[in-house]
Amino acid sequence: MKLNERSLAFYATCDSPADNSGFLYKRGERHTAYHRRWFVLKGNMLFYFEERESREPVGVIVLEGCNVELCESAEDFAFAIRFGGTKSRTYVLAAESQAAMESWVKSLSRASFDYMRLVVRELEKQLEEMRRGLAGGCGSSRESSGSWKSSGLERSPERLPALPTILPKENGCAVWNNALGAQQPSDTSGCGGHYDEGNPRPPPLPPRRRVSSGSAGSAGEIPSTFCRLHERYSQEVARLRQDWLEKQRGPR
Numbered sequence: 001m002k003l004n005e006r007s008l009a010f011y012a013t014c015d016s017p018a019d020n021s022g023f024l025y026k027r028g029e030r031h032t033a034y035h036r037r038w039f040v041l042k043g044n045m046l047f048y049f050e051e052r053e054s055r056e057p058v059g060v061i062v063l064e065g066c067n068v069e070l071c072e073s074a075e076d077f078a079f080a081i082r083f084g085g086t087k088s089r090t091y092v093l094a095a096e097s098q099a100a101m102e103s104w105v106k107s108l109s110r111a112s113f114d115y116m117r118l119v120v121r122e123l124e125k126q127l128e129e130m131r132r133g134l135a136g137g138c139g140s141s142r143e144s145s146g147s148w149k150s151s152g153l154e155r156s157p158e159r160l161p162a163l164p165t166i167l168p169k170e171n172g173c174a175v176w177n178n179a180l181g182a183q184q185p186s187d188t189s190g191c192g193g194h195y196d197e198g199n200p201r202p203p204p205l206p207p208r209r210r211v212s213s214g215s216a217g218s219a220g221e222i223p224s225t226f227c228r229l230h231e232r233y234s235q236e237v238a239r240l241r242q243d244w245l246e247k248q249r250g251p252r
Contacts (some may be wrong), residue, residue, distance in 0.1 A: 077101040
């Protein structure tokens with residue numbers, strides 16, 4: 001595998017969030033002595049530096065095709081990263097505490113793309129099971145609703161108060177009257193079928209009083225205030241006009 005050193009160095013030191021980071025003791029390949037290094041885990045790449053403030057990593061371990069397991073060593077809290085194959089190298093690391101060792105073993109075991117692929121497959125399987133469960137639940141709910149209607153528990157439309165087909169009118173305007181037991185005239189327009197029980201007639205506009213010229217002089221009707229004022233002022237205007245005409249004619 002060919003890796004670009006500059007790209008790896010930039011990725012190791014950039015501001016992208018790390019999956020885990022901390023000091024670990026790394027055993028040398030030729031010498032069995034342990035060296036304290038700063039490790040940073042990003043994705044499936046484990047970078048290690050000489051110091052925490054180092055600008056470039058000393059090395060990188062690509063966590064693919066490997067197993068993370070505990071091992072016996074002179075150092076406490078030791079674990080190993082083993083790769084398949086006879087000539088593959090085994091990295092032996094040691095943490096500073098039991099909690100740190102468990103955290104590193106867990107994060108390193110989940111860093112490979114093989115693990116992510118298994119997680120995605122498991123999630124897809126769970127999603128498919130949820131979809132099937134929802135589909136079955138919808139079918140059962142439909143069956144239960146159908147049985148509820150057929151058992152006669154559904155409320156009959158006859159028990160509900162019906163809206164009037166043709167509303168009574170007053171002064172040429174419809175009056176809303178939905179009182180129970182009120183007498184309702186029969187539909188003579190022939191259009192009552194358009195407003196059935198499923199589509200009730202919407203409520204009409206509130207009544208408005210309209211003054212008709214023909215009904216103003218009907219017997220027994222009390223004249224309005226406007227009519228009285230109009231009659232009084234018209235009489236006064238006629239009297240003033242008569243006085244003015246007499247003055248214009250002069251004395252006879």
